[in-house]
Amino acid sequence: MLERGSAEGDAAARPGAGLPPESSGLIVPGVPLGRHRAPPMVWQFVRRKPMGVVGAVIVCLLVVVAVFAGGIAQYNPYQVRARLRFQPPGNAFWFGTDDFGRDVFSRVVYGARISLQIGIAAVFMGTSVGALVGLISGYFGRRTDLVIQRIMDAMMAFPTLVLALAVVAALGVSLPKVILAVALTLIPVSNRVVRSVALSVRETDYVAAARGLGGSEWRVLFSHVLPNCFAPYVVIATANLGTAILAEAALGFLGLGVPPPTPAWGSMLSGAAQGYLYRAPWMAMYPGVAITLAVFGFNMLGDAVRDVLDPRLRGR
Protein backbone atom coordinates (compact mmCIF):
# COMPACT_ATOMS: atom_id res chain seq x y z
CA MET A 1 0.00 0.00 0.00
CA LEU A 2 1.28 3.47 -0.87
CA GLU A 3 0.62 6.71 0.93
CA ARG A 4 1.41 10.11 -0.44
CA GLY A 5 3.62 12.48 1.54
CA SER A 6 1.51 15.57 2.25
CA ALA A 7 3.89 18.23 0.95
CA GLU A 8 4.49 16.46 -2.31
CA GLY A 9 0.96 15.21 -2.81
CA ASP A 10 0.83 16.00 -6.50
CA ALA A 11 4.40 15.19 -7.33
CA ALA A 12 3.59 11.88 -9.01
CA ALA A 13 1.16 13.60 -11.37
CA ARG A 14 3.72 16.17 -12.51
CA PRO A 15 6.17 15.79 -15.40
CA GLY A 16 8.95 14.79 -12.98
CA ALA A 17 7.03 11.72 -11.91
CA GLY A 18 9.62 9.42 -13.36
CA LEU A 19 11.84 10.05 -10.36
CA PRO A 20 12.64 7.18 -7.96
CA PRO A 21 10.10 6.76 -5.10
CA GLU A 22 12.36 8.38 -2.49
CA SER A 23 12.61 11.59 -4.53
CA SER A 24 8.96 11.79 -5.55
CA GLY A 25 7.75 12.05 -1.96
CA LEU A 26 6.17 8.59 -1.69
CA ILE A 27 6.34 6.58 1.50
CA VAL A 28 7.34 3.05 0.54
CA PRO A 29 6.61 0.20 2.97
CA GLY A 30 9.67 -1.73 4.00
CA VAL A 31 12.03 1.16 3.44
CA PRO A 32 13.14 3.03 6.57
CA LEU A 33 11.13 6.25 6.92
CA GLY A 34 14.18 8.24 7.97
CA ARG A 35 15.48 8.14 4.39
CA HIS A 36 12.41 9.86 2.93
CA ARG A 37 10.91 12.32 5.35
CA ALA A 38 12.54 15.66 4.67
CA PRO A 39 14.85 15.14 1.71
CA PRO A 40 12.42 14.78 -1.25
CA MET A 41 11.37 18.43 -1.37
CA VAL A 42 14.91 19.64 -0.72
CA TRP A 43 16.30 17.15 -3.26
CA GLN A 44 13.79 18.22 -5.89
CA PHE A 45 14.71 21.84 -5.27
CA VAL A 46 18.40 20.96 -5.66
CA ARG A 47 17.72 19.07 -8.92
CA ARG A 48 15.39 21.64 -10.44
CA LYS A 49 17.01 24.84 -9.22
CA PRO A 50 20.77 24.26 -9.12
CA MET A 51 21.46 28.00 -9.49
CA GLY A 52 19.08 28.66 -6.59
CA VAL A 53 21.12 26.23 -4.50
CA VAL A 54 24.33 28.02 -5.48
CA GLY A 55 22.65 31.28 -4.42
CA ALA A 56 21.47 29.77 -1.13
CA VAL A 57 24.98 28.47 -0.37
CA ILE A 58 26.51 31.90 -1.08
CA VAL A 59 23.89 33.61 1.10
CA CYS A 60 24.46 31.09 3.94
CA LEU A 61 28.22 31.66 3.71
CA LEU A 62 27.64 35.40 3.78
CA VAL A 63 25.49 35.08 6.89
CA VAL A 64 28.11 32.88 8.60
CA VAL A 65 30.88 35.38 7.73
CA ALA A 66 28.77 38.29 9.00
CA VAL A 67 27.80 36.56 12.26
CA PHE A 68 31.26 35.17 13.06
CA ALA A 69 33.24 38.10 11.60
CA GLY A 70 35.19 38.43 14.87
CA GLY A 71 36.44 34.84 14.63
CA ILE A 72 37.09 34.81 10.87
CA ALA A 73 38.93 38.15 10.51
CA GLN A 74 42.70 37.92 10.92
CA TYR A 75 43.09 41.35 12.52
CA ASN A 76 41.15 44.27 13.93
CA PRO A 77 39.66 45.97 10.82
CA TYR A 78 40.32 49.43 12.28
CA GLN A 79 43.94 48.84 13.29
CA VAL A 80 46.26 51.32 11.53
CA ARG A 81 49.84 50.21 10.72
CA ALA A 82 51.82 53.13 9.28
CA ARG A 83 54.78 50.89 8.34
CA LEU A 84 52.68 48.29 6.58
CA ARG A 85 50.81 50.46 4.08
CA PHE A 86 50.05 48.99 0.63
CA GLN A 87 51.28 45.48 1.46
CA PRO A 88 50.36 43.19 -1.46
CA PRO A 89 48.27 40.06 -0.75
CA GLY A 90 50.36 37.39 0.95
CA ASN A 91 50.56 35.06 3.94
CA ALA A 92 50.50 37.81 6.55
CA PHE A 93 47.70 39.79 4.89
CA TRP A 94 45.62 37.57 2.61
CA PHE A 95 44.01 40.48 0.72
CA GLY A 96 46.85 42.96 1.33
CA THR A 97 46.68 46.22 3.28
CA ASP A 98 45.22 49.64 2.45
CA ASP A 99 46.62 53.19 2.59
CA PHE A 100 46.42 53.13 6.42
CA GLY A 101 47.99 49.69 6.70
CA ARG A 102 44.64 48.15 7.67
CA ASP A 103 44.05 44.52 6.73
CA VAL A 104 41.77 44.42 3.66
CA PHE A 105 40.61 40.82 4.37
CA SER A 106 39.42 41.73 7.87
CA ARG A 107 37.65 44.82 6.50
CA VAL A 108 35.93 42.77 3.78
CA VAL A 109 34.81 40.24 6.42
CA TYR A 110 33.41 42.96 8.71
CA GLY A 111 31.94 44.66 5.63
CA ALA A 112 29.69 41.62 5.17
CA ARG A 113 28.13 42.47 8.51
CA ILE A 114 27.44 46.07 7.49
CA SER A 115 26.11 45.14 4.02
CA LEU A 116 23.84 42.45 5.40
CA GLN A 117 22.65 44.70 8.21
CA ILE A 118 21.76 47.50 5.77
CA GLY A 119 20.34 45.09 3.19
CA ILE A 120 18.04 43.23 5.59
CA ALA A 121 16.92 46.34 7.50
CA ALA A 122 16.24 48.33 4.31
CA VAL A 123 14.40 45.46 2.63
CA PHE A 124 12.30 44.74 5.71
CA MET A 125 11.43 48.41 6.12
CA GLY A 126 10.87 49.26 2.44
CA THR A 127 9.09 46.07 1.42
CA SER A 128 6.88 46.05 4.53
CA VAL A 129 5.80 49.68 4.13
CA GLY A 130 5.26 49.20 0.38
CA ALA A 131 3.29 45.98 0.95
CA LEU A 132 1.13 47.47 3.70
CA VAL A 133 0.29 50.55 1.64
CA GLY A 134 -0.31 48.33 -1.42
CA LEU A 135 -2.64 46.13 0.62
CA ILE A 136 -4.69 49.14 1.73
CA SER A 137 -4.61 50.62 -1.78
CA GLY A 138 -5.77 47.42 -3.48
CA TYR A 139 -8.37 46.47 -0.90
CA PHE A 140 -10.09 49.84 -0.43
CA GLY A 141 -9.70 50.96 -4.05
CA ARG A 142 -11.38 54.15 -5.30
CA ARG A 143 -9.90 57.42 -4.03
CA THR A 144 -7.49 55.76 -1.60
CA ASP A 145 -6.08 53.70 -4.47
CA LEU A 146 -5.99 56.68 -6.83
CA VAL A 147 -4.04 58.89 -4.42
CA ILE A 148 -1.63 56.16 -3.31
CA GLN A 149 -0.92 55.00 -6.86
CA ARG A 150 -0.20 58.53 -8.09
CA ILE A 151 2.36 58.86 -5.27
CA MET A 152 3.85 55.50 -6.30
CA ASP A 153 3.93 56.62 -9.96
CA ALA A 154 5.89 59.67 -8.88
CA MET A 155 8.29 57.63 -6.72
CA MET A 156 8.88 55.26 -9.62
CA ALA A 157 9.75 58.23 -11.80
CA PHE A 158 13.03 58.64 -9.93
CA PRO A 159 15.92 56.37 -10.87
CA THR A 160 16.68 54.20 -7.79
CA LEU A 161 20.11 55.66 -7.17
CA VAL A 162 18.97 59.25 -7.73
CA LEU A 163 16.15 58.94 -5.17
CA ALA A 164 18.56 57.43 -2.63
CA LEU A 165 21.06 60.22 -3.36
CA ALA A 166 18.37 62.89 -2.83
CA VAL A 167 17.42 61.41 0.55
CA VAL A 168 21.04 61.15 1.68
CA ALA A 169 21.64 64.71 0.45
CA ALA A 170 18.77 65.96 2.60
CA LEU A 171 19.29 63.84 5.71
CA GLY A 172 23.07 63.49 5.79
CA VAL A 173 25.20 60.38 5.99
CA SER A 174 24.98 57.75 8.73
CA LEU A 175 24.03 54.07 8.98
CA PRO A 176 20.30 54.60 9.83
CA LYS A 177 19.96 57.31 7.15
CA VAL A 178 21.51 55.08 4.47
CA ILE A 179 19.07 52.33 5.50
CA LEU A 180 16.18 54.79 5.20
CA ALA A 181 17.37 56.05 1.80
CA VAL A 182 17.66 52.52 0.40
CA ALA A 183 14.34 51.46 1.98
CA LEU A 184 12.49 54.33 0.31
CA THR A 185 13.61 53.19 -3.13
CA LEU A 186 12.15 49.71 -2.50
CA ILE A 187 8.63 50.86 -1.58
CA PRO A 188 7.00 51.28 -5.06
CA VAL A 189 7.75 47.80 -6.44
CA SER A 190 6.46 45.88 -3.40
CA ASN A 191 3.48 48.24 -3.33
CA ARG A 192 2.51 47.43 -6.91
CA VAL A 193 2.90 43.66 -6.49
CA VAL A 194 0.92 43.41 -3.23
CA ARG A 195 -1.74 45.80 -4.54
CA SER A 196 -2.37 43.55 -7.55
CA VAL A 197 -2.79 40.53 -5.25
CA ALA A 198 -5.11 42.47 -2.91
CA LEU A 199 -7.18 43.60 -5.92
CA SER A 200 -7.87 40.02 -6.95
CA VAL A 201 -8.31 38.61 -3.42
CA ARG A 202 -10.92 41.21 -2.46
CA GLU A 203 -13.17 39.87 -5.25
CA THR A 204 -13.08 36.26 -3.98
CA ASP A 205 -16.11 34.54 -2.46
CA TYR A 206 -14.56 33.94 0.94
CA VAL A 207 -13.83 37.65 1.36
CA ALA A 208 -17.46 38.40 0.44
CA ALA A 209 -18.55 35.73 2.94
CA ALA A 210 -16.35 37.21 5.70
CA ARG A 211 -17.90 40.61 5.02
CA GLY A 212 -21.38 39.06 4.97
CA LEU A 213 -20.76 37.53 8.38
CA GLY A 214 -20.31 41.04 9.72
CA GLY A 215 -16.52 41.29 9.79
CA SER A 216 -15.26 44.87 9.74
CA GLU A 217 -13.25 46.02 6.71
CA TRP A 218 -10.01 46.13 8.71
CA ARG A 219 -10.63 42.68 10.19
CA VAL A 220 -11.31 41.21 6.74
CA LEU A 221 -8.23 42.99 5.40
CA PHE A 222 -5.84 41.68 8.05
CA SER A 223 -7.41 38.25 8.67
CA HIS A 224 -8.27 37.18 5.11
CA VAL A 225 -6.52 39.35 2.53
CA LEU A 226 -3.15 39.86 4.24
CA PRO A 227 -2.25 36.13 4.55
CA ASN A 228 -2.69 35.76 0.76
CA CYS A 229 -0.14 38.49 0.15
CA PHE A 230 2.57 36.70 2.12
CA ALA A 231 4.01 34.68 -0.80
CA PRO A 232 4.52 37.70 -3.11
CA TYR A 233 5.94 39.59 -0.11
CA VAL A 234 8.59 36.89 0.41
CA VAL A 235 9.38 36.83 -3.32
CA ILE A 236 9.82 40.60 -3.52
CA ALA A 237 11.79 40.78 -0.27
CA THR A 238 14.25 38.08 -1.40
CA ALA A 239 14.63 39.63 -4.85
CA ASN A 240 15.17 43.09 -3.32
CA LEU A 241 18.03 42.02 -1.04
CA GLY A 242 20.53 42.08 -3.92
CA THR A 243 19.20 45.45 -5.08
CA ALA A 244 19.53 46.90 -1.58
CA ILE A 245 23.12 45.72 -1.17
CA LEU A 246 23.99 47.14 -4.59
CA ALA A 247 22.32 50.49 -3.81
CA GLU A 248 24.17 50.79 -0.49
CA ALA A 249 27.46 49.95 -2.20
CA ALA A 250 26.77 52.54 -4.93
CA LEU A 251 26.10 55.22 -2.29
CA GLY A 252 29.32 54.21 -0.53
CA PHE A 253 31.26 54.38 -3.79
CA LEU A 254 30.03 57.95 -4.36
CA GLY A 255 31.19 58.86 -0.85
CA LEU A 256 27.63 59.07 0.46
CA GLY A 257 27.33 55.73 2.21
CA VAL A 258 28.29 54.63 5.71
CA PRO A 259 31.03 57.08 6.74
CA PRO A 260 34.65 55.93 7.29
CA PRO A 261 36.35 54.28 9.08
CA THR A 262 33.45 51.78 9.24
CA PRO A 263 34.34 48.93 6.87
CA ALA A 264 31.58 49.00 4.22
CA TRP A 265 32.20 47.39 0.81
CA GLY A 266 31.06 50.35 -1.31
CA SER A 267 33.09 52.89 0.68
CA MET A 268 36.15 50.62 0.50
CA LEU A 269 35.98 50.88 -3.31
CA SER A 270 35.94 54.67 -3.34
CA GLY A 271 38.35 57.40 -2.20
CA ALA A 272 41.83 56.00 -1.62
CA ALA A 273 41.04 52.76 -3.47
CA GLN A 274 40.48 54.84 -6.64
CA GLY A 275 43.39 57.18 -5.91
CA TYR A 276 45.84 54.29 -5.48
CA LEU A 277 44.15 52.04 -8.07
CA TYR A 278 47.32 51.37 -10.07
CA ARG A 279 49.62 51.11 -7.06
CA ALA A 280 47.41 48.90 -4.86
CA PRO A 281 44.65 47.38 -7.04
CA TRP A 282 43.77 44.84 -4.32
CA MET A 283 42.17 47.65 -2.30
CA ALA A 284 39.39 47.86 -4.90
CA MET A 285 39.51 44.28 -6.17
CA TYR A 286 38.38 42.31 -3.12
CA PRO A 287 35.47 44.48 -1.91
CA GLY A 288 34.20 44.38 -5.53
CA VAL A 289 34.35 40.58 -5.59
CA ALA A 290 32.45 40.50 -2.28
CA ILE A 291 29.69 42.80 -3.60
CA THR A 292 29.37 40.81 -6.84
CA LEU A 293 29.17 37.47 -5.00
CA ALA A 294 26.60 38.77 -2.52
CA VAL A 295 24.39 40.29 -5.23
CA PHE A 296 24.75 37.17 -7.40
CA GLY A 297 23.81 34.93 -4.45
CA PHE A 298 20.74 36.96 -3.51
CA ASN A 299 19.62 37.26 -7.16
CA MET A 300 19.89 33.52 -7.73
CA LEU A 301 18.12 32.71 -4.48
CA GLY A 302 15.46 35.32 -5.27
CA ASP A 303 14.85 33.81 -8.73
CA ALA A 304 14.50 30.32 -7.23
CA VAL A 305 12.15 31.50 -4.47
CA ARG A 306 10.04 33.28 -7.10
CA ASP A 307 9.87 30.15 -9.26
CA VAL A 308 8.84 28.01 -6.29
CA LEU A 309 6.24 30.42 -4.90
CA ASP A 310 4.92 31.72 -8.24
CA PRO A 311 4.33 28.76 -10.60
CA ARG A 312 3.35 31.06 -13.48
CA LEU A 313 6.94 32.20 -13.80
CA ARG A 314 8.48 28.72 -13.68
CA GLY A 315 11.07 28.07 -16.39
CA ARG A 316 11.33 31.66 -17.59
Add this chain to the structure above:
Amino acid sequence: MSRYLLRRLIATVPVLIVVSLIVFVIMRVAPGDVAQMLLSGESGTAASAEEVHRLRQQLGLDRPYHAQYMTFLAGLVRLDPGKSLWTSEPIMLELGRRIPVTLELALLAVAISWAIALPTGILSAVFQDTWIDYVFRVFSVAGLALPAFWTGTLLLLLLVQQLHWMPPLGYVSPMDNPRLNIQQFIWPALIIGYATAAILSRMTRSAVLEVLREDYVRTARAKGLRGTVVVGRHVLKNALAPVLTVSAVQMGNLLGGAVISETIFTLPGVGRFLVDAILHRDYPVVQTIVILFGIVVVALNLMTDLLYAWLDPRTRRT
Protein backbone atom coordinates in the same frame (compact mmCIF):
# COMPACT_ATOMS: atom_id res chain seq x y z
CA MET B 1 -5.16 57.61 -31.09
CA SER B 2 -5.43 61.39 -30.50
CA ARG B 3 -7.96 60.81 -27.67
CA TYR B 4 -5.61 58.26 -26.14
CA LEU B 5 -2.72 60.71 -26.45
CA LEU B 6 -4.74 63.44 -24.73
CA ARG B 7 -5.81 61.07 -21.94
CA ARG B 8 -2.22 59.99 -21.30
CA LEU B 9 -0.99 63.60 -21.37
CA ILE B 10 -3.58 64.61 -18.77
CA ALA B 11 -2.66 61.62 -16.60
CA THR B 12 0.96 62.78 -16.61
CA VAL B 13 0.16 66.14 -14.99
CA PRO B 14 -0.70 64.84 -11.47
CA VAL B 15 2.35 62.56 -11.56
CA LEU B 16 4.59 65.52 -12.35
CA ILE B 17 2.98 67.55 -9.55
CA VAL B 18 3.57 64.71 -7.07
CA VAL B 19 7.17 64.38 -8.38
CA SER B 20 7.76 68.07 -7.60
CA LEU B 21 6.09 67.69 -4.18
CA ILE B 22 8.26 64.69 -3.27
CA VAL B 23 11.45 66.55 -4.20
CA PHE B 24 10.30 69.65 -2.31
CA VAL B 25 9.46 67.65 0.82
CA ILE B 26 12.67 65.58 0.74
CA MET B 27 14.82 68.69 0.47
CA ARG B 28 13.06 70.32 3.42
CA VAL B 29 12.97 67.46 5.89
CA ALA B 30 16.67 67.90 6.55
CA PRO B 31 17.26 67.86 10.30
CA GLY B 32 18.50 71.19 11.60
CA ASP B 33 18.72 74.44 9.73
CA VAL B 34 19.89 74.33 6.12
CA ALA B 35 21.22 77.87 6.36
CA GLN B 36 23.18 76.99 9.49
CA MET B 37 24.54 73.90 7.76
CA LEU B 38 25.57 75.88 4.67
CA LEU B 39 27.31 78.55 6.70
CA SER B 40 29.15 76.16 9.01
CA GLY B 41 30.46 74.30 5.91
CA GLU B 42 33.06 71.58 6.26
CA SER B 43 34.68 73.18 9.32
CA GLY B 44 31.55 72.78 11.40
CA THR B 45 32.01 76.17 13.12
CA ALA B 46 28.71 77.73 14.15
CA ALA B 47 27.60 80.87 12.26
CA SER B 48 26.10 83.89 14.03
CA ALA B 49 22.31 84.16 14.33
CA GLU B 50 22.35 87.27 12.14
CA GLU B 51 24.23 85.51 9.33
CA VAL B 52 21.84 82.57 9.50
CA HIS B 53 18.82 84.90 9.41
CA ARG B 54 20.23 86.76 6.39
CA LEU B 55 20.88 83.55 4.46
CA ARG B 56 17.43 82.18 5.34
CA GLN B 57 15.91 85.36 3.92
CA GLN B 58 18.12 85.16 0.83
CA LEU B 59 17.09 81.54 0.18
CA GLY B 60 13.45 82.28 1.00
CA LEU B 61 13.48 79.71 3.80
CA ASP B 62 11.78 82.13 6.25
CA ARG B 63 8.57 82.03 4.22
CA PRO B 64 5.70 79.56 4.79
CA TYR B 65 6.10 76.15 3.11
CA HIS B 66 3.25 76.64 0.61
CA ALA B 67 4.74 79.96 -0.54
CA GLN B 68 8.16 78.31 -0.91
CA TYR B 69 6.61 75.49 -2.95
CA MET B 70 4.79 77.91 -5.28
CA THR B 71 8.03 79.86 -5.89
CA PHE B 72 9.83 76.58 -6.54
CA LEU B 73 7.11 75.45 -8.98
CA ALA B 74 7.04 78.84 -10.75
CA GLY B 75 10.81 78.67 -11.19
CA LEU B 76 10.49 75.24 -12.78
CA VAL B 77 7.73 76.33 -15.15
CA ARG B 78 9.74 79.40 -16.21
CA LEU B 79 12.81 77.14 -16.62
CA ASP B 80 14.62 79.33 -14.12
CA PRO B 81 15.47 77.24 -11.05
CA GLY B 82 17.84 79.89 -9.72
CA LYS B 83 21.57 79.99 -9.06
CA SER B 84 24.01 77.48 -7.68
CA LEU B 85 24.97 78.20 -4.07
CA TRP B 86 28.46 76.88 -4.75
CA THR B 87 29.39 78.59 -8.04
CA SER B 88 26.74 81.38 -8.07
CA GLU B 89 26.17 80.59 -11.74
CA PRO B 90 22.63 80.15 -13.13
CA ILE B 91 21.77 76.43 -12.86
CA MET B 92 20.25 76.32 -16.36
CA LEU B 93 23.49 77.61 -17.88
CA GLU B 94 25.48 74.82 -16.25
CA LEU B 95 22.84 72.24 -17.17
CA GLY B 96 22.93 73.43 -20.79
CA ARG B 97 26.64 72.57 -20.85
CA ARG B 98 26.22 69.20 -19.17
CA ILE B 99 23.03 67.76 -20.70
CA PRO B 100 24.65 66.97 -24.10
CA VAL B 101 27.31 64.89 -22.31
CA THR B 102 24.77 62.76 -20.42
CA LEU B 103 22.50 62.54 -23.47
CA GLU B 104 25.31 61.24 -25.66
CA LEU B 105 26.33 58.74 -22.98
CA ALA B 106 22.74 57.54 -22.54
CA LEU B 107 22.07 57.15 -26.28
CA LEU B 108 25.31 55.26 -26.82
CA ALA B 109 24.55 53.00 -23.82
CA VAL B 110 21.03 52.27 -25.15
CA ALA B 111 22.43 51.38 -28.58
CA ILE B 112 25.00 49.06 -26.97
CA SER B 113 22.40 47.45 -24.69
CA TRP B 114 20.09 46.66 -27.62
CA ALA B 115 23.00 45.41 -29.73
CA ILE B 116 23.90 42.97 -26.94
CA ALA B 117 20.45 42.07 -25.59
CA LEU B 118 18.52 41.31 -28.78
CA PRO B 119 20.84 38.68 -30.32
CA THR B 120 21.65 37.04 -26.97
CA GLY B 121 18.00 36.99 -25.83
CA ILE B 122 16.67 35.65 -29.15
CA LEU B 123 19.39 32.99 -29.50
CA SER B 124 18.90 31.98 -25.88
CA ALA B 125 15.18 31.42 -26.47
CA VAL B 126 15.54 29.70 -29.85
CA PHE B 127 18.19 27.33 -28.46
CA GLN B 128 16.48 26.92 -25.07
CA ASP B 129 18.27 24.59 -22.62
CA THR B 130 21.30 24.13 -24.89
CA TRP B 131 24.85 25.30 -24.16
CA ILE B 132 24.15 28.52 -26.13
CA ASP B 133 21.26 29.28 -23.78
CA TYR B 134 23.38 28.55 -20.69
CA VAL B 135 26.29 30.72 -21.87
CA PHE B 136 24.05 33.72 -22.60
CA ARG B 137 22.11 33.27 -19.35
CA VAL B 138 25.33 33.26 -17.32
CA PHE B 139 26.40 36.34 -19.29
CA SER B 140 23.17 38.17 -18.40
CA VAL B 141 23.15 37.02 -14.76
CA ALA B 142 26.73 38.30 -14.42
CA GLY B 143 25.63 41.65 -15.83
CA LEU B 144 23.00 41.93 -13.10
CA ALA B 145 25.41 41.09 -10.30
CA LEU B 146 28.45 43.10 -11.41
CA PRO B 147 28.26 46.61 -9.97
CA ALA B 148 28.92 49.29 -12.61
CA PHE B 149 31.38 51.07 -10.33
CA TRP B 150 33.45 47.91 -9.99
CA THR B 151 33.41 46.94 -13.66
CA GLY B 152 34.39 50.53 -14.45
CA THR B 153 37.29 50.32 -12.01
CA LEU B 154 38.42 46.96 -13.43
CA LEU B 155 38.17 48.28 -16.96
CA LEU B 156 40.37 51.25 -16.11
CA LEU B 157 42.85 48.89 -14.47
CA LEU B 158 42.88 46.65 -17.54
CA LEU B 159 43.31 49.52 -19.97
CA VAL B 160 46.10 51.20 -18.03
CA GLN B 161 48.05 48.25 -16.59
CA GLN B 162 47.66 45.67 -19.35
CA LEU B 163 47.17 47.75 -22.49
CA HIS B 164 49.13 50.79 -21.25
CA TRP B 165 46.46 53.12 -22.57
CA MET B 166 44.54 55.73 -20.60
CA PRO B 167 41.13 56.87 -21.90
CA PRO B 168 41.26 60.62 -22.49
CA LEU B 169 39.75 62.47 -19.55
CA GLY B 170 37.28 65.37 -19.74
CA TYR B 171 34.97 66.08 -22.65
CA VAL B 172 35.47 66.86 -26.31
CA SER B 173 32.43 67.55 -28.48
CA PRO B 174 31.77 65.03 -31.28
CA MET B 175 31.62 68.02 -33.66
CA ASP B 176 35.18 69.08 -32.76
CA ASN B 177 36.90 65.69 -32.65
CA PRO B 178 34.68 62.64 -33.20
CA ARG B 179 37.55 60.14 -32.75
CA LEU B 180 38.58 61.53 -29.35
CA ASN B 181 34.93 61.84 -28.37
CA ILE B 182 34.22 58.17 -29.02
CA GLN B 183 37.38 57.21 -27.09
CA GLN B 184 36.00 59.11 -24.12
CA PHE B 185 32.48 57.74 -24.29
CA ILE B 186 32.80 54.15 -25.44
CA TRP B 187 34.02 52.72 -22.09
CA PRO B 188 31.45 54.29 -19.75
CA ALA B 189 28.73 53.53 -22.32
CA LEU B 190 29.88 49.89 -22.51
CA ILE B 191 29.61 49.53 -18.74
CA ILE B 192 26.11 51.01 -18.52
CA GLY B 193 25.06 49.24 -21.74
CA TYR B 194 26.13 45.83 -20.43
CA ALA B 195 24.28 46.29 -17.13
CA THR B 196 21.13 47.31 -19.01
CA ALA B 197 21.57 44.54 -21.59
CA ALA B 198 21.57 41.94 -18.81
CA ILE B 199 17.97 42.78 -17.90
CA LEU B 200 16.85 43.30 -21.50
CA SER B 201 18.36 40.00 -22.61
CA ARG B 202 16.41 38.09 -19.93
CA MET B 203 13.26 39.94 -20.93
CA THR B 204 13.82 39.24 -24.66
CA ARG B 205 14.40 35.53 -23.97
CA SER B 206 11.24 35.32 -21.89
CA ALA B 207 9.10 37.21 -24.45
CA VAL B 208 10.42 35.22 -27.43
CA LEU B 209 9.85 31.92 -25.57
CA GLU B 210 6.25 32.91 -24.94
CA VAL B 211 5.59 33.86 -28.55
CA LEU B 212 7.37 30.75 -29.87
CA ARG B 213 4.67 28.63 -28.19
CA GLU B 214 1.80 30.48 -29.91
CA ASP B 215 -0.37 28.67 -32.44
CA TYR B 216 0.37 31.07 -35.28
CA VAL B 217 4.09 30.33 -34.96
CA ARG B 218 3.32 26.61 -35.25
CA THR B 219 1.20 27.40 -38.32
CA ALA B 220 4.00 29.43 -39.86
CA ARG B 221 6.38 26.51 -39.32
CA ALA B 222 3.82 24.06 -40.71
CA LYS B 223 3.61 26.19 -43.87
CA GLY B 224 7.26 25.34 -44.37
CA LEU B 225 8.77 28.73 -43.56
CA ARG B 226 12.43 28.75 -42.61
CA GLY B 227 13.29 29.23 -38.90
CA THR B 228 14.92 32.62 -39.49
CA VAL B 229 11.83 33.88 -41.33
CA VAL B 230 9.51 32.62 -38.56
CA VAL B 231 11.55 34.34 -35.87
CA GLY B 232 12.33 37.46 -37.88
CA ARG B 233 8.89 38.09 -39.33
CA HIS B 234 6.42 36.53 -36.90
CA VAL B 235 8.03 36.15 -33.49
CA LEU B 236 10.03 39.35 -33.10
CA LYS B 237 7.17 41.64 -34.07
CA ASN B 238 5.11 40.45 -31.12
CA ALA B 239 7.91 39.77 -28.69
CA LEU B 240 9.49 43.20 -28.95
CA ALA B 241 6.62 45.21 -27.42
CA PRO B 242 7.27 44.12 -23.79
CA VAL B 243 11.02 44.43 -24.38
CA LEU B 244 10.47 48.01 -25.49
CA THR B 245 8.57 48.75 -22.28
CA VAL B 246 11.30 47.30 -20.10
CA SER B 247 13.87 49.20 -22.13
CA ALA B 248 12.10 52.49 -21.37
CA VAL B 249 11.87 51.63 -17.68
CA GLN B 250 15.57 50.81 -17.76
CA MET B 251 16.30 54.27 -19.18
CA GLY B 252 15.64 55.63 -15.70
CA ASN B 253 18.18 53.28 -14.17
CA LEU B 254 20.50 54.15 -17.01
CA LEU B 255 20.48 57.74 -15.72
CA GLY B 256 21.47 56.33 -12.32
CA GLY B 257 24.26 54.44 -14.09
CA ALA B 258 25.36 57.71 -15.69
CA VAL B 259 25.95 59.15 -12.21
CA ILE B 260 28.43 56.33 -11.50
CA SER B 261 30.09 56.20 -14.93
CA GLU B 262 30.56 59.95 -15.18
CA THR B 263 32.22 59.87 -11.76
CA ILE B 264 34.65 57.06 -12.70
CA PHE B 265 35.55 58.42 -16.14
CA THR B 266 35.44 62.11 -15.06
CA LEU B 267 32.88 63.06 -17.69
CA PRO B 268 31.34 66.48 -16.95
CA GLY B 269 27.72 65.32 -17.27
CA VAL B 270 24.56 65.91 -15.22
CA GLY B 271 25.23 62.86 -13.00
CA ARG B 272 28.63 64.19 -11.96
CA PHE B 273 27.04 67.61 -11.38
CA LEU B 274 24.54 65.96 -9.01
CA VAL B 275 27.22 64.18 -6.97
CA ASP B 276 29.32 67.36 -6.73
CA ALA B 277 26.23 69.36 -5.70
CA ILE B 278 25.42 66.86 -2.93
CA LEU B 279 28.99 66.94 -1.64
CA HIS B 280 28.90 70.79 -1.64
CA ARG B 281 25.38 70.89 -0.13
CA ASP B 282 24.21 72.86 -3.14
CA TYR B 283 20.47 72.31 -2.51
CA PRO B 284 18.98 74.25 -5.47
CA VAL B 285 21.14 72.23 -7.88
CA VAL B 286 20.29 68.87 -6.22
CA GLN B 287 16.61 69.79 -6.28
CA THR B 288 16.70 70.78 -9.96
CA ILE B 289 18.63 67.73 -11.16
CA VAL B 290 16.51 65.23 -9.22
CA ILE B 291 13.33 66.75 -10.63
CA LEU B 292 14.88 66.85 -14.12
CA PHE B 293 15.59 63.10 -13.90
CA GLY B 294 12.02 62.53 -12.69
CA ILE B 295 10.57 64.51 -15.62
CA VAL B 296 12.77 62.64 -18.12
CA VAL B 297 11.55 59.27 -16.79
CA VAL B 298 7.88 60.38 -16.84
CA ALA B 299 8.33 61.63 -20.43
CA LEU B 300 9.99 58.36 -21.44
CA ASN B 301 7.16 56.34 -19.90
CA LEU B 302 4.64 58.46 -21.80
CA MET B 303 6.51 57.95 -25.07
CA THR B 304 6.65 54.19 -24.43
CA ASP B 305 2.92 54.05 -23.75
CA LEU B 306 2.23 55.88 -27.00
CA LEU B 307 4.60 53.67 -28.96
CA TYR B 308 3.04 50.59 -27.36
CA ALA B 309 -0.44 51.82 -28.27
CA TRP B 310 0.71 52.38 -31.84
CA LEU B 311 2.22 48.88 -32.02
CA ASP B 312 -0.72 47.17 -30.29
CA PRO B 313 -4.05 49.03 -30.77
CA ARG B 314 -5.75 46.83 -28.11
CA THR B 315 -3.88 48.70 -25.34
CA ARG B 316 -5.58 52.01 -26.27
CA ARG B 317 -8.84 50.78 -24.78
CA THR B 318 -7.37 50.21 -21.30
